[in-house]
Amino acid sequence: MKFSTVGGALALASTALASEGFHKYSYEEYVVMSCKGAVLSAATFCEKDTVKTYKCDCKNKPALGSWINCIYDKLGENDKHGEKIVEEYCSEYNVTLDSEKLQKAYANATKYIVDTTKIDGFNKTAIFDTPVQYNKKKYVNYYNSYKARWGNVEDTMYLGAGLLGYWAVIFLVATIWNFLNKVAFINKAFHSKFVNTIRSKLSLSSLFANKKHSTPIQFLKVVGGFVPLRIETIVIFFYFALLFIFSGVRYTFVQNDTIWKPVAAQAARYPGDRTGVLALYSLQLTFLFAGRNNFLMWLTGWKQSTFITYHKWISRFNFIMVLIHAGSMHQQSVGMGYDKFVTRLHTFWYRWGIVAAAFMGGLVFTAAYQVRKTFYEVFLGVHIVFAAIFLAASWIHATQFGYEQFTYALAAIWCFDRFVRILRLISFGTQDAKVTIISEETLKVVIPKRSYWKAFPGSYGYLHYLTPTTFFQSHPFTIIETSDKEITFVTKIKGGVTSQIYNQLKSKPGQTGIIKISVEGPYGNPTNVTRYDTALLYSGSTGIAGPYSHALKSVQSGKNQQVKLYWIIRHWSSIDWFVEELVKLKNTGVEVIIYVSQPDSAIGSRFNGDHSSSNGSDSEQKSEKLSSNDDEKSGNLDSLKKQLDFIEFRYGRPQINEIVHNDFSESQGTIGIWTAGHNSMVDDIRSAVGENLNVAKGRVDFFDELQVW
Numbered sequence: 001m002k003f004s005t006v007g008g009a010l011a012l013a014s015t016a017l018a019s020e021g022f023h024k025y026s027y028e029e030y031v032v033m034s035c036k037g038a039v040l041s042a043a044t045f046c047e048k049d050t051v052k053t054y055k056c057d058c059k060n061k062p063a064l065g066s067w068i069n070c071i072y073d074k075l076g077e078n079d080k081h082g083e084k085i086v087e088e089y090c091s092e093y094n095v096t097l098d099s100e101k102l103q104k105a106y107a108n109a110t111k112y113i114v115d116t117t118k119i120d121g122f123n124k125t126a127i128f129d130t131p132v133q134y135n136k137k138k139y140v141n142y143y144n145s146y147k148a149r150w151g152n153v154e155d156t157m158y159l160g161a162g163l164l165g166y167w168a169v170i171f172l173v174a175t176i177w178n179f180l181n182k183v184a185f186i187n188k189a190f191h192s193k194f195v196n197t198i199r200s201k202l203s204l205s206s207l208f209a210n211k212k213h214s215t216p217i218q219f220l221k222v223v224g225g226f227v228p229l230r231i232e233t234i235v236i237f238f239y240f241a242l243l244f245i246f247s248g249v250r251y252t253f254v255q256n257d258t259i260w261k262p263v264a265a266q267a268a269r270y271p272g273d274r275t276g277v278l279a280l281y282s283l284q285l286t287f288l289f290a291g292r293n294n295f296l297m298w299l300t301g302w303k304q305s306t307f308i309t310y311h312k313w314i315s316r317f318n319f320i321m322v323l324i325h326a327g328s329m330h331q332q333s334v335g336m337g338y339d340k341f342v343t344r345l346h347t348f349w350y351r352w353g354i355v356a357a358a359f360m361g362g363l364v365f366t367a368a369y370q371v372r373k374t375f376y377e378v379f380l381g382v383h384i385v386f387a388a389i390f391l392a393a394s395w396i397h398a399t400q401f402g403y404e405q406f407t408y409a410l411a412a413i414w415c416f417d418r419f420v421r422i423l424r425l426i427s428f429g430t431q432d433a434k435v436t437i438i439s440e441e442t443l444k445v446v447i448p449k450r451s452y453w454k455a456f457p458g459s460y461g462y463l464h465y466l467t468p469t470t471f472f473q474s475h476p477f478t479i480i481e482t483s484d485k486e487i488t489f490v491t492k493i494k495g496g497v498t499s500q501i502y503n504q505l506k507s508k509p510g511q512t513g514i515i516k517i518s519v520e521g522p523y524g525n526p527t528n529v530t531r532y533d534t535a536l537l538y539s540g541s542t543g544i545a546g547p548y549s550h551a552l553k554s555v556q557s558g559k560n561q562q563v564k565l566y567w568i569i570r571h572w573s574s575i576d577w578f579v580e581e582l583v584k585l586k587n588t589g590v591e592v593i594i595y596v597s598q599p600d601s602a603i604g605s606r607f608n609g610d611h612s613s614s615n616g617s618d619s620e621q622k623s624e625k626l627s628s629n630d631d632e633k634s635g636n637l638d639s640l641k642k643q644l645d646f647i648e649f650r651y652g653r654p655q656i657n658e659i660v661h662n663d664f665s666e667s668q669g670t671i672g673i674w675t676a677g678h679n680s681m682v683d684d685i686r687s688a689v690g691e692n693l694n695v696a697k698g699r700v701d702f703f704d705e706l707q708v709w
């Protein structure tokens with residue numbers, strides 16, 4: 001079992017422990033508490049006595065007698081449970097009672113007991129020294145009030161557990177499915193028109209007909225984001241429905257409430273309590289799903305990006321819950337009078353509650369797609385700082401109500417993830433990586449590794465460039481395990497750390513440098529290419545890393561299976577950064593097909609007749625060297641094709657639906673599909689797979705290795 005699984009289970013256990021702070025009131029306890037109020041409504045036995053304290057009842061003989069008289073009247077003289085509660089309450093005031101003493105107090109009280117309603121001009125607030133009959137009307141009010149208030153808390157705990165239960169059922173089904181799926185017969189059995197229809201309309205389908213899932217949608221260039229798959233949307237929708245229903249059911253409003261007299265205060269308080277605690281439950285999921293070492297990934301086989309999708313949506317719902325909680329509690333405070341509101345406003349817990357809500361809002365809004373897309377590192381830094389402040393503020397706030405264990409569980413989940421991340425970094429250590437700029441578009445990172453550190457096809461690692469300005473950043477890249485001693489990343493040069501490293505290297509000889517790095521990984525779920533009769537590997541640009549590794553694994557396994565590796569690139573020059581890897585597939589039986597969507601583009605320096613490596617000072621000359629002369633280019637192209645004669649070159653952008661349809665109709669047996677590349681290409685492939693399931697002769701499994709968040 002994976003280390004992260006053990007830790008994850010521990011984290012969940014701590015969540016379960018979070019309910020330790022919750023006190024479940026029994027009927028007997030409600031009686032004991034209500035009797036206290038009902039007796040106090042009839043007479044006063046001690047100075048400064050209140051309904052919430054039991055010092056007087058435990059220490060003052062007539063008070064104890066009156067109290068126990070009420071309790072026995074309601075529960076019967078033989079009820080031991082009620083007696084135990086009285087004993088427990090009194091032990092807090094260092095008064096030791098037992099059944100015998102209570103029976104004695106009762107016997108004594110019944111000898112002298114009086115009904116104060118029958119005493120003319122009786123002064124309820126003056127200290128009295130004779131046992132009294134409890135106020136029966138008030139007893140009912142107290143009982144109903146306590147039951148409504150604490151019953152709501154109890155319901156809330158069960159409903160919160162129900163929310164987690166909803167996910168538990170989903171994870172159970174997904175886990176069983178994941179493990180069964182690794183058994184070949186399930187694979188073969190699930191290829192019928194009915195199953196294919198469900199898959200194409202539900203589990204493989206994008207939410208809308210526009211196919212967009214990995215491709216973000218945008219409105220007015222400001223609002224945007226990734227749309228969950230249809231199946232994910234259904235899961236999210238039902239969770240929202242549960243939150244909505246659970247926030248609105250099983251409230252009891254009490255006439256003549258003894259806790260919150262104004263009805264408005266009661267009406268605001270119950271939903272306030274409910275939504276606050278439901279948010280504490282829901283937050284466990286938010287924290288767990290955000291982690292890289294979430295054990296559920298391993299159990300369900302779901303991608304990290306799937307969990308991030310749920311993380312985002314649950315967090316948005318949580319924020320709504322927190323807003324309702326804050327609004328309700330504010331309303332309740334005001335409902336009990338302006339003074340009460342001002343008093344609360346001056347308390348620590350109220351103020352930290354406001355801080356928690358504000359930072360939660362900050363977390364949701366600063367995580368907007370535009371921010372992540374444009375300033376990913378800023379988003380990440382702000383997210384971590386805000387989450388830490390939110391957690392500390394929630395802890396202070398929740399402690400006031402005995403719910404602090406929920407926040408301990410959140411901290412445990414977070415710390416555990418960080419701890420495993422550090423272990424993973426230590427296990428990889430620091431290495432001198434050879435980083436080369438190739439074709440002005442890609443950084444090829446070749447890293448020596450220890451032999452015990454093993455990756456697998458499709459796995460990824462978070463790369464740290466250990467330079468003063470970049471060491472704190474970690475970016476995910478797909479691992480190509482080239483040998484037992486080495487791994488390679490091919491990373492597209494974008495605008496952040498990749499561009500920083502590009503700038504550092506561009507003037508170096510051969511545009512190459514040795515940079516200290518570390519890798520946190522490997523992450524991902526292993527999938528086995530050799531289980532399928534046919535493996536279709538569709539990739540684009542640097543997305544080749546995963547599909548290529550699967551092809552290599554098939555070759556190394558010696559399994560006789562049909563393997564087709566597609567690689568869609570824009571320019572001929574892209575071949576330069578992957579040629580060594582491609583050559584390893586020569587004479588292996590793997591069909592390699594490269595689409596060049598801009599076939600008029602220049603040939604890269606590797607095949608343009610000049611094999612000397614370029615250096616930084618001549619990067620401009622280098623682009624000039626990219627042949628523009630037609631004759632020279634066609635000669636170079638011929639040379640390229642000759643050297644790579646095992647590859648079929650096709651010109652232009654492929655029609656995805658067409659190639660998937662043709663591949664399915666030509667394939668025999670079961671088909672495994674792996675894909676990574678341009679977002680819209682992957683979306684097109686997912687859609688084409690769904691549409692063509694019935695064309696295939698066997699079961700089709702689809703592994704989308706592209707992850708975006």
Ligand SMILES: Cc1cc2nc3c(=O)[nH]c(=O)nc-3n(C[C@H](O)[C@H](O)[C@H](O)COP(=O)(O)OP(=O)(O)OC[C@H]3O[C@@H](n4cnc5c(N)ncnc54)[C@H](O)[C@@H]3O)c2cc1C
Pocket residue numbers: 372373374376377460474475476477478479489490491492493494495496497498499542543545707708709
């Ligand atoms: C599991 C996985 C495997 C990947 N494998 C490869 C690969 O093999 N080759 C490759 O070229 N690219 C890969 N990517 C994409 C790669 O992680 C980003 O392109 C890279 O982080 C961008 O770095 P940057 O600082 O230059 O980007 P920026 O210019 O700052 O950002 C470009 C885009 O990358 C996203 N991004 C930036 N940092 C991160 C991050 N830490 N995590 C997730 N997204 C981020 C941003 O949202 C933005 O949309 C992979 C991504 C994931 C999630």
Ligand SMILES: NC(=O)c1ccc[n+]([C@@H]2O[C@H](COP(=O)([O-])OP(=O)(O)OC[C@H]3O[C@@H](n4cnc5c(N)ncnc54)[C@H](OP(=O)(O)O)[C@@H]3O)[C@@H](O)[C@H]2O)c1
Pocket residue numbers: 478492540541542543544545568569570571596597598653654655656676677678679680681682684705706707708
């Ligand atoms: N696991 C992962 O998540 C993972 C792994 C590796 C890489 N990546 C990321 O994947 C991305 C791959 O590169 P890129 O996005 O930069 O690709 P790109 O270079 O923009 O495009 C690559 C090729 O795909 C073609 N293409 C794009 N959309 C297509 C479609 N719908 N149908 C057919 N062909 C299509 C392009 O054709 P045109 O020229 O006609 O546009 C181009 O030839 C990178 O951003 C990289 O960071 C992610």
